[in-house]
Amino acid sequence: MNFRPAIGGLVALTLALLPAASLAQGINVTRSILEDQPFTMIYPETMVASGGAGEPLIINHPDAPLQCELTIVPVEDAAWSAETALASLNEEDIAAGWAESLPGFTLANSATVPYQSATALLYEGTSSDSPMGVPLTVVHTETVDNGRGYSLDCLFATEVAEQARPVVDFIIANFSTRADADCCVGLEETTEESAPAQ
Numbered sequence: 409m410n411f412r413p414a415i416g417g418l419v420a421l422t423l424a425l426l427p428a429a430s431l432a433q434g435i436n437v438t439r440s441i442l443e444d445q446p447f448t449m450i451y452p453e454t455m456v457a458s459g460g461a462g463e464p465l466i467i468n469h470p471d472a473p474l475q476c477e478l479t480i481v482p483v484e485d486a487a488w489s490a491e492t493a494l495a496s497l498n499e500e501d502i503a504a505g506w507a508e509s510l511p512g513f514t515l516a517n518s519a520t521v522p523y524q525s526a527t528a529l530l531y532e533g534t535s536s537d538s539p540m541g542v543p544l545t546v547v548h549t550e551t552v553d554n555g556r557g558y559s560l561d562c563l564f565a566t567e568v569a570e571q572a573r574p575v576v577d578f579i580i581a582n583f584s585t586r587a588d589a590d591c592c593v594g595l596e597e598t599t600e601e602s603a604p605a606q
Contacts, residue, residue, distance in 0.1 A: 438465070439587045445480045445556065448524070448589035450582035452575060467579075473540070473565035474572045476579055483557035490520040490527040490551060502531060510544055512536025524584035526551045528558075534566050545569055547576050553585040 434453040440446050449457070451467050455474075459465045465478040499515045506513040518531040528551040538544045543566040550559045560583055564572035582592045 435592065437591055439589075441587070446585060446587035447478065447480065447558065448582075448584040448587060449478060449579070450589075450592055451476070451579050469575075472572070473542075473544075473568060474562070474575065475564070476560060476562040476576070478583075479559045479561075481557045481559075483552050483555060485552065486555070488552040488557075490529045493529040493550070494518060494520055497529070497531065499531075503533065506533065506535070506546060510535035510538050510546070512543075513546070521549060521580060523549075523551060523580065524582060524589050525586050526553050526558075528560075528580070530580070540565075542567065545572075547573075547580070549580055549583075551585065556585070558583075558585055 435450055436453050436455070436457070438449045438451075438457050440448075447465075449465065449467065451457075452469075454471075455467045455469050457465060457467050459477075466475060467477075468475045497518055499518070503513055503515050513533055513535040515531055515533040517533075518529075520527050521530045522528070528549040530547065530549045532545065532547045534545045535543050544563050545566045547562045548559070549561075550557065552558070560580065562576040562579065564576070578592070582589075
């Protein structure tokens with residue numbers, strides 16, 4: 409399963425630092441209402457969701473250079489697994505694909521990671537430049553579930569990696585390919601929203 413890299417609306421973000429306590433302030437839970445594209449996305453309440461109507465779901469931090477984009481596509485490869493995808497990962501092709509929009513992109517790490525509902529392939533890398541004029545870090549995860557491919561790409565300015573990466577890790581660990589996934593453990597306040605078009 410190959411997803412085309414995209415930068416989305418990250419251009420509009422500023423270089424303010426993420427608040428250290430952003431996860432402690434509360435979370436949002438966005439669930440798909442479409443039976444053929446189920447998911448649950450859990451993210452800090454400071455982030456804003458947009459998209460839908462067949463378009464990717466994008467969550468942005470309004471005051472920091474952090475964006476995550478969820479794409480769901482039909483997949484015919486019933487034998488796909490995160491472990492097999494990791495073993496056959498072509499790092500040169502992936503780096504070349506991202507370098508088209510993020511100059512100097514190089515891969516730094518690849519592994520498998522758990523979503524709430526499945527195991528995902530993860531790879532991450534950094535660019536030396538970007539359309540915003542700053543190096544960006546990309547954390548890409550993907551999985552296949554019930555004939556659907558889920559790709560979750562998070563991008564953030566490399567200079568704020570210390571603040572942004574814990575937020576990205578939280579979003580990935582709590583993502584589910586089911587629309588009825590439970591909310592994360594350890595956070596008290598939640599706000600539920602529906603995503604009408606995913």
